[in-house]
Amino acid sequence: MDYYLLTMCVYVVVGIVACWGLNLQFGETGVLNFAYILFVAVGAYTASLFSLGPHTSASYQQYFWGTNLPWPLPWLAAGAAGGILGLLVGLLVLRRLRGDYQAMVLLVVSIMGTYLVSADPGLLNGGIGLSDVPAPFKNQLHTSQVGYELFYLGLSVVTALVIFEALRRINGSPLGRVLRAVRENEQAAEAVGLNVPAIKLLVMIIGGAVAAMAGAIEVQFIGAWAPAGWTYPETFGLFAAVLVGGRGNLGGVALGAFLVQGLFLEGTVLLPNFGSPDVIGAVQWMSLAALILLFMWFRPQGVIPERRRKFGDNEAGALHGLLPAQGLARVARGPRA
Amino acid sequence: MNSVLSSLGFGIVTASTLLPAAVGFTLQFSATGILNIAFGAQMTFAAFIAYMCTQAGLSIWVAMVLAGLFGAVTSALLNRFLLTPFTRRGTTFFGMVVVTIALALLVEYAVELTWGPLPVSYPMMTSGVVHVGAMSFTRSQLVVLAIGVVFAVATHALLHYTRAGKAIRAVADNRNLARSSGISAQRITDLAWLVSGLMGGAAGVMLGLSLSSVSYTMGDTFLIEIIAAAVLGGVGQVYGAMLGALVIGVLLEESAIVLGGAYAPISAFAVLILVLLIRPTGILAGAAKAKGVA
Numbered sequence: 001m002d003y004y005l006l007t008m009c010v011y012v013v014v015g016i017v018a019c020w021g022l023n024l025q026f027g028e029t030g031v032l033n034f035a036y037i038l039f040v041a042v043g044a045y046t047a048s049l050f051s052l053g054p055h056t057s058a059s060y061q062q063y064f065w066g067t068n069l070p071w072p073l074p075w076l077a078a079g080a081a082g083g084i085l086g087l088l089v090g091l092l093v094l095r096r097l098r099g100d101y102q103a104m105v106l107l108v109v110s111i112m113g114t115y116l117v118s119a120d121p122g123l124l125n126g127g128i129g130l131s132d133v134p135a136p137f138k139n140q141l142h143t144s145q146v147g148y149e150l151f152y153l154g155l156s157v158v159t160a161l162v163i164f165e166a167l168r169r170i171n172g173s174p175l176g177r178v179l180r181a182v183r184e185n186e187q188a189a190e191a192v193g194l195n196v197p198a199i200k201l202l203v204m205i206i207g208g209a210v211a212a213m214a215g216a217i218e219v220q221f222i223g224a225w226a227p228a229g230w231t232y233p234e235t236f237g238l239f240a241a242v243l244v245g246g247r248g249n250l251g252g253v254a255l256g257a258f259l260v261q262g263l264f265l266e267g268t269v270l271l272p273n274f275g276s277p278d279v280i281g282a283v284q285w286m287s288l289a290a291l292i293l294l295f296m297w298f299r300p301q302g303v304i305p306e307r308r309r310k311f312g313d314n315e316a317g318a319l320h321g322l323l324p325a326q327g328l329a330r331v332a333r334g335p336r337a
Numbered sequence: 338m339n340s341v342l343s344s345l346g347f348g349i350v351t352a353s354t355l356l357p358a359a360v361g362f363t364l365q366f367s368a369t370g371i372l373n374i375a376f377g378a379q380m381t382f383a384a385f386i387a388y389m390c391t392q393a394g395l396s397i398w399v400a401m402v403l404a405g406l407f408g409a410v411t412s413a414l415l416n417r418f419l420l421t422p423f424t425r426r427g428t429t430f431f432g433m434v435v436v437t438i439a440l441a442l443l444v445e446y447a448v449e450l451t452w453g454p455l456p457v458s459y460p461m462m463t464s465g466v467v468h469v470g471a472m473s474f475t476r477s478q479l480v481v482l483a484i485g486v487v488f489a490v491a492t493h494a495l496l497h498y499t500r501a502g503k504a505i506r507a508v509a510d511n512r513n514l515a516r517s518s519g520i521s522a523q524r525i526t527d528l529a530w531l532v533s534g535l536m537g538g539a540a541g542v543m544l545g546l547s548l549s550s551v552s553y554t555m556g557d558t559f560l561i562e563i564i565a566a567a568v569l570g571g572v573g574q575v576y577g578a579m580l581g582a583l584v585i586g587v588l589l590e591e592s593a594i595v596l597g598g599a600y601a602p603i604s605a606f607a608v609l610i611l612v613l614l615i616r617p618t619g620i621l622a623g624a625a626k627a628k629g630v631a
Contacts, residue, residue: 032431092610096617100372100430104568105610111561112606119599233557236438243435278454282446289442296428296436 006149008262013156014218015261016254019241020167021210026239027247027306028171029203030183032103034235035089035110036211041117041230042085043078043212044219045124048133050074051220061125061132071136075159075216082212083205090204094197110232118227129226133219156217163210168250170206179203180248237261240292246302255303260288344594345587346472352586353485354543358559359566359578360492361536365412367509367573368529370430371420374437376537377560378444379415381553383408383538384545385452388459397459398480401542408538409531415440416530441557449553456552459545481543488536489579495532496575505529509573561602562589565609571619580620585609 018040025031033039053068069077089109093102118127136155141148170176181189182199190196219225237260245256295302358380365373383404390400423436467474474482496502507515508525516522544559545551566585570577585605593601612620 026431030431032434092614097613098618100572101568101613101617101619103431103434104372104564104572105613108561108565108568108606108609112603115599115603115606119597119603233442236435236442239435239438279450282449285442286446286450289439289446292435292439293443296423296432296439297426300426300428300432 002146003149006146006153009153010149010156010217010221012258012262013153013160014214014221015238015241015257017156017160017163017217018211018214018238019245019253019257019261020163020250021207021214022238023242023247023250023253024167024170024179024210025203025207027242027249027253028176028183029179029200030186031094031200031203031207032099032106033204033207034103034107034232035113036207036238037230037232037235038089038110038113039082039085039208039211040215040218040234041113041225042208043082043215044225044230045130045215046078046081046212047074047216047219048130048225050077051134051136052130052132061128061130062122063124063130064122068134074136074220075213078212078216079209082215083209085212086204086206086208087201089208090201094200094204107232110235114227114231127227129224129229131224133223133225135220135223152221156221159213159217163213164250167210171250237288240288242302243300244291244295244302246304246306248306249302249304252302252304252306259303260291340594341591342471343473344590346469346474348587348590349583350474350478350482350547350586351590352583353482354540354547355562355566355582355586356485356540356579357488357536357543358540358563359570359582360488360575361533361540362563363567363570363573363575363578364505364529364533364536365416366567367575368505368526368533369416369420369424371416371424371433371437372430372572373420374434374560375415375441375444376563377556377558378441378448379408379412379534379556380537380541380544380559381551381556382411382444382448382541384541384551384555385448385457385553386538387542387545388452388457388551391459397542397546400459401539404542405535405538408541409535412534412537413527413530417527421526445553445557452553454553456550456555458550459542461549477546481547484539484543488539492575492579501525501528505532562605565606569609569612569619574619577619 018036021039022033022036025033025036049063049066050069051074052063052066055063055066089106093105093109097105117124120126121128124130135148135152137151138148141151143151170179178189178194178199181192181194182196186196189199215225238257241256241260242253243256244260245254246252358376362373362376365371365376386407387397387400387404390403391397395403419440420433420436423433428436461477465476467476467479494502496506504515504520504525505528507518507520508522508529512522515525541556544555548555562585566581567578568581569584570579570581588605588608589601592604596604
């Protein structure tokens with residue numbers, strides 16, 4: 001049971017980090033990145049390649065390139081890869097296409113990615129996916145399985161906190177105001193001289209890097225990564241989490257990730273068995289869908305809505321940091337309790 | 338060369354399935370401005386209704402008509418009682434995308450719960466092969482092709498030669514102007530969703546026939562090809578969707594021959610993205626605007 005709870009905690013942390021990156025794009029800037037899961041996948045594959053070691057003819061799985069670097073490096077490489085992909089995809093779709101076309105082309109890009117990796121077994125072991133991705137420090141630490149999981153949870157929470165602080169600062173900075181200006185009214189933002197495509201490109205890069213970090217944390221924990229794990233509906237699961245929690249609010253988004261990714265998609269395994277796995281899966285997705293519909297109807301602003309930002313007084317500035325932090329604390333306490 | 342020609346035949350069959358679906362999808366978008374992600378799931382639902390009818394002993398063609406009607410009615414009801422209330426509450430364009438995603442999940446997994454996760458297939462009629470030059474078709478493929486052509490002609494006739502069709506174009510072009518010239522926008526929107534639901538339902542059965550199996554994820558997978566066809570032609574452009582369906586359908590099958598099956602969707606989507614980079618609003622956007630076609 002401890003084992004399962006700890007596993008779920010790591011999944012929730014991964015979900016929270018992924019949702020924060022999506023929140024920067026969708027919640028703060030209004031970019032509808034339907035290829036988001038592709039960035040998570042690129043991070044996971046990059047972290048795998050940077051920890052699996054060079055490919056030898058003896059190994060049972062194929063990948064085009066690999067090396068073995070110590071812990072923080074695979075994660076950082078994943079972040080860099082996510083950023084680069086964000087740059088490439090952003091350059092492709094953001095410049096010329098209208099908003100609704102952008103969204104649909106991104107969806108198509110996401111599916112192309114899945115097809116491409118599945119089609120070519122030499123690239124990343126095709127549809128079977130990579131497995132036996134080494135976990136950081138597992139051989140150096142001689143602990144029990146539960147002890148190691150606790151250690152890994154700590155590692156991912158610390159990383160998540162660093163990302164949280166970075167995103168919080170972006171949101172509170174002049175750049176954050178620029179992002180919200182683009183979200184609220186693109187034409188107006190352009191009229192006051194903001195370079196809207198460049199700003200969107202920037203959030204594609206930063207958000208992509210955050211997504212890739214989430215993927216890296218996940219892959220080194222579960223040790224395997226295959227195309228079936230990052231099909232395009234996964235992106236919608238993340239969008240649902242951001243909407244339920246409250247877009248534009250880091251604490252709210254974290255709560256949403258906990259509710260949707262943790263309780264709904266992982267936590268239902270804890271329920272007593274009431275049918276075959278197919279039935280449970282179907283009920284899970286249907287209740288998630290019903291939850292989204294209810295939220296869109298009754299509380300479109302989410303559980304913890306975005307705070308109204310004020311000019312001038314310093315107290316508002318102090319409050320600014322406090323509220324999302326409270327939200328996070330609540331989430332962090334949730335799964336441990 | 339022969340294989341290229343024969344796969345052209347398959348391409349045309351795929352295009353005939355894609356055509357009503359893409360036209361229905363784009364009609365919904367032009368009538369209500371909603372990007373209906375649940376379209377694929379609705380297709381699957383209708384395909385399973387047809388399966389149920391064939392199990393009850395009806396012929397597949399009767400079943401297809403019933404599935405089309407079922408698709409039409411559910412589509413209109415969904416728009417009237419779920420989507421319209423959401424838009425009335427001021428849900429944004431992207432919010433509506435999320436609502437239809439949730440709807441797609443609900444429908445898809447309801448279908449899985451009802452009919453199970455394993456694919457089923459329609460009872461096929463006696464399969465004779467018909468040769469047309471280097472292309473060869475099975476009989477059901479020929480019927481699918483014919484239905485596709487009928488849908489194309491019927492859509493054209495509806496939009497150009499009937500009052501209701503002209504009203505649909507008027508509402509799509511400018512809702513307020515249409516209302517002030519005495520068109521009941523709500524009724525016309527219902528009609529547009531009825532028609533598009535009919536096309537989606539029929540396309541679901543046609544897809545089941547040409548894949549020779551029906552599974553609960555079928556529409557979900559096909560949705561991407563529908564979106565590609567609709568986007569290629571220019572979203573909201575009915576004739577663009579027809580052209581897009583033809584291009585995407587043929588591309589899918591041709592690249593399967595030239596590059597191998599696994600790469601077919603990749604090349605089709607790559608062409609879509611390339612075209613959009615050159616013409617960001619789809620192939621027909623400019624031409625259709627000039628002619629005032631919905």
